[in-house]
Amino acid sequence: MSISAFNKLFSSSGSKTWINIAARFLALVIVFMFFAIFVEDGKFYTLRNLENIVRQSSVYATAALGMTFVIIAAGIDLSVGSIIALAVVVVAWSLNIQVDGPAGEMVYLVHQYPFMTPIAACLLAIGASTAVGLLNGAIIVRLRMVPFIVTLGSMGIIRGLAKGIASERDIYPPEETWIGGLMDPTLTNQAKSWMIFPAGVWILIVCIAVASFILKYTRFGRHVYAVGSNEETARLCGVPVGRTKLIVYGLTGFFCALAGFMQFSYIGGVGQPTTGVMYELFVIAAVIIGGASFSGGEGSILGTIIGALIITILYMGGQQMGWPKWVQEMVIGGIIILAVAVDRLRHRKLV
Amino acid sequence: MRGIEKSFGATRALKGVDLSVNPGEILALVGENGAGKSTLMKVLSGAHSPDSGTLLLDGEPYTPTNPLHARESGVAMIYQELSLAPHLSTMENILLGIEPANKGLVKWKEMKRLASEALATVGLESVDPETPVSNLSIAQQQLVEIARAVALDSRVLVLDEPTSSLTAQDIQKLFDLVRSLSAKGIAIIYISHFLEEVQALSDHFTVLRDGESVGGGITAEARNEEIIELMVGRNVDNLYPRNEHVHGSVKLEVENVCGFAKSGSSSFQLHEGEVFGVAGLVGAGRTELLESIFGLEPVAQGTVKVGAYSGMKTPALSWGQSVGMVSEDRKTQGLALGLSIADNITLPKLDGLGPGRLVMPAKQRAVCDPWVEKIPIKCQSAAQATSDLSGGNQQKVAIARLLHADVDILLLDEPTRGIDVGSKAQIYRLIDSLARGDESQGRKPKAILVVSSYLPELLGVCDRIAVMCRGVLSEPRPVNEWNEHQLMAAAIGEN
Incomplete structure (x- = not known):
């Protein structure tokens, strides 16, 4: 892909965005170098560790794709961590469905249809996650409520739903499926090294291209920017503001389902209803560090991906430095405030 | 194209408008x-x-x-x-x-x-x-x-x-x-x-x-x-009390002031016991002038002098210097609608409402009761939420706040916008009595600046009026040298 085509695909308005991306990339390099130098014995830049960073950041990055749409449209979605958990639980629950077997005894559906059942499980999880996302959007649009409040509430509701489906226990599927293997290491595993990246990462790469394309080349994508930049103007010009917002929250649900599959695999193929707690924080941080503004109208997919990598490196690097968990949490929190402070300063300069 | 014709029945805003325009016209x-x-x-x-x-x-x-x-x-x-x-x-x-x-x-x-x-x-x-x-x-x-x-x-x-x-x-x-x-x-x-x-x-x-x-x-x-x-095209009705105001020393001096938002220049002096009017159209720069005087907006050029002080200003400093402001938009700027009447009135001055630096709600209400009674503000008690009140009574709460803070200089931006005639009359009487002061109760005359788009009101309550047009404030003239036509002509730049 030539540089200019690359530029066109990922930037929203020309060279200024490109400089913003470059600055973020530089920040990523600096953060990486910091841990590469200070983590003992060069453990940080071993193949295994780099792969782990990519695997872990994929979950955040996939969920952050949807969040990028939401934040560009001047919204927010706090329920992403819960939606991820819902997807994880729905997948495990589906794999545990039992039916009457030929001899009258109960057999697992997945044993009877080892190929179709995981696909059906994924479709069910995508359907459920997209539905709760659309429901968020519908409440925000129809009842004219603030997204922060609506998704704060649904964060609790969806988490509760996930726990209810799982009867407040971890669900262990009877059989390993390809869903559980989505995030299996590849580079450090001879049998799978031909894939270069785990399957889940390839899914993410396809999603990055598709999301960038939607934002840049479709009317819907441009309307997302218009709604976030100046909602009133968008309405006066006849942009379907309500529909745009609705779809944006639906997209978040959809991408959270994909993130859920990766999470399911990453935590070892278990339907854990308590997974993904605090992920909304990481995901929102990735989008904001990636250059989006809470006041809307700005943001890019590529920036978000870099943001997700920065967050993951901070998190994992901190672990390997032997920082206690409380220090890690404080560092991540501080970085988020810093990113928003930089965002504010940038806007003051613009005005 | 035959053009557009329209007429409306008895609606609030449009009582029957006919209008037609031809292509190329x-x-x-x-x-x-x-x-x-x-x-x-x-x-x-x-x-x-x-x-x-x-x-x-x-x-x-x-x-x-x-x-x-x-x-x-x-x-x-x-x-x-x-x-x-x-x-x-x-x-x-x-x-x-x-x-x-x-x-x-x-x-x-x-x-x-x-x-x-x-x-x-x-x-x-x-x-x-x-x-x-x-x-x-x-x-x-x-x-x-x-x-x-x-x-x-x-x-x-x-x-x-x-x-x-x-x-x-x-x-x-x-x-x-x-x-x-x-x-x-x-x-x-x-x-x-x-x-x-x-x-x-x-x-x-x-x-x-x-x-x-x-x-x-x-x-x-x-x-x-x-x-x-x-x-x-309307008559000035008899809403306005006309009493002699005795002008004292200069309280506020504005010289060549201009904010950052709009270009222009304004100069005038406001005296004790004076009601000074600023006429002009919405967007002419009147609100910006008031905000510059009060310290809400930085002053780009010129000086604002309150008494002998002409340094930098912030709203908090202004209250301290006995300057108070009622902003044009009471819903978003002027009042905290969710709070009680007493909270709103005492907001700029919470001193002396309890032992030490505490604020006792009972004392807060007790301080407000006299104002509620005197102005009067129609409500059940000073503890009631401000959002329950009518627009006119809300506006009176905003003004009562200045009285509680006992400021010497009152800056009123559109003090009667969107309120009923009865409340308007009460506010006009209040402005008049504040400018007169009351010797017997030891209340000194106040200096009052009124910004308004409603011309009869300015002619009715002010002693002197200046007109703002595109950021420039005209020379003030005594009210008897103005009439509505002249004010409107000056406001739309027809001089």
């Missing part, structure tokens, strides 16, 4: 603030539907259901406030909502071509359609809005005070553009306060007053005085 729509011009715009653009009456476009009934429908029908609007999406490129702003697309995919080449054509029509050939609009000057942004309107083969173009933020040179260019559009057969409705613009541009005019069209005709045959007569 420029119709000026004039009227005071609140005459119903913006409501009319909203009806035209489909944001409101009329209660009764009919709209005809090209002789066909025209019932816009939403802004997009209006645009597609060929009716385009240019709003007074710029309405662009700052993060998007120029071409996206021009074609927002009507992007050329194939199955949802934007055709960028087509978009650039259409945008370039529209930009050429408005004389912006030099602007690259891909430039973000936020990089353009205000005048260019205004033209981009017009480009948005012409991009869709509009047959009717409505411009709402498009010149309020433009320089004289840019205004001239805009006029040339409007004339060339009208020469192409587009019907143009031009809304303005400024009669010079009306005279320079329009073929016909229609005057709107209190939601009714009260007259109109061929612009070239009408004298400005006649148009002003139609715009004002």
Whole structure:
């Protein structure tokens, strides 16, 4: 892909965005170098560790794709961590469905249809996650409520739903499926090294291209920017503001389902209803560090991906430095405030 | 095109407006603030539907259901406030909502071509359609809005005070553009306060007053005085107490002041016991002047002197120097509507409401009760939420706050906007008694600055009046040297 085509695909308005991306990339390099130098014995830049960073950041990055749409449209979605958990639980629950077997005894559906059942499980999880996302959007649009409040509430509701489906226990599927293997290491595993990246990462790469394309080349994508930049103007010009917002929250649900599959695999193929707690924080941080503004109208997919990598490196690097968990949490929190402070300063300069 | 005709039944804002414009004609729509011009715009653009009456476009009934429908029908609007999406490129702003697309995919080449054509029509050939609009000057942004309107083969173009933020040179260019559009057969409705613009541009005019069209005709045959007569056209009723005010020493001195938001210059002195009026149209820079005096906005040039102090100002410092302000918008700026009356009144001065630095609610209410009674504010008790009150009583709460803080200088921005006549009369009496002071109770006369768009009110309560026009404040004159026509003429720059 030539540089200019690359530029066109990922930037929203020309060279200024490109400089913003470059600055973020530089920040990523600096953060990486910091841990590469200070983590003992060069453990940080071993193949295994780099792969782990990519695997872990994929979950955040996939969920952050949807969040990028939401934040560009001047919204927010706090329920992403819960939606991820819902997807994880729905997948495990589906794999545990039992039916009457030929001899009258109960057999697992997945044993009877080892190929179709995981696909059906994924479709069910995508359907459920997209539905709760659309429901968020519908409440925000129809009842004219603030997204922060609506998704704060649904964060609790969806988490509760996930726990209810799982009867407040971890669900262990009877059989390993390809869903559980989505995030299996590849580079450090001879049998799978031909894939270069785990399957889940390839899914993410396809999603990055598709999301960038939607934002840049479709009317819907441009309307997302218009709604976030100046909602009133968008309405006066006849942009379907309500529909745009609705779809944006639906997209978040959809991408959270994909993130859920990766999470399911990453935590070892278990339907854990308590997974993904605090992920909304990481995901929102990735989008904001990636250059989006809470006041809307700005943001890019590529920036978000870099943001997700920065967050993951901070998190994992901190672990390997032997920082206690409380220090890690404080560092991540501080970085988020810093990113928003930089965002504010940038806007003051613009005005 | 036969033009648009419409008439409405007895609605709140529009009590029957008839208006028609032919292709290639420029119709000026004039009227005071609140005459119903913006409501009319909203009806035209489909944001409101009329209660009764009919709209005809090209002789066909025209019932816009939403802004997009209006645009597609060929009716385009240019709003007074710029309405662009700052993060998007120029071409996206021009074609927002009507992007050329194939199955949802934007055709960028087509978009650039259409945008370039529209930009050429408005004389912006030099602007690259891909430039973000936020990089353009205000005048260019205004033209981009017009480009948005012409991009869709509009047959009717409505411009709402498009010149309020433009320089004289840019205004001239805009006029040339409007004339060339009208020469192409587009019907143009031009809304303005400024009669010079009306005279320079329009073929016909229609005057709107209190939601009714009260007259109109061929612009070239009408004298400005006649148009002003139609715009004002009401009697000053006997609402206003007239007592002798004794002017004392200078309390506030404003010299060549100008904020950052608008260019201009204002100078005047405000004396103890004086009610000083600032007339002018909305957007002329009156509110900005008050905010500069009060310290809400930085002063770009000139000095504001309170007593002997002329240094930097903040609202907190101003309260300390015994200056208080009632802002024009009580809902979003003036009052904390969710809080109680007592909370609102005591907000700037919470001292002495309890032992030490504590604030005791009972004491808070006790302090407020006398004001509630004296002004009077109609409510159950001072503990009631301010949002429960009528607009008039809310406004009285805002003023009571200044009385509680016992300020010497009161800055009142549109103190009677949107409130009923009874409350208005009470506020006028209050202003009068504050300016007089009360020797027997040891209350000194106050210095009061009133900003208002409502001319009879200024003539009724003020001792001296100056007029703000495009950021420049005229020489103050005693109230008996003004009448409504002269004030209106000065406000619209007819001197």
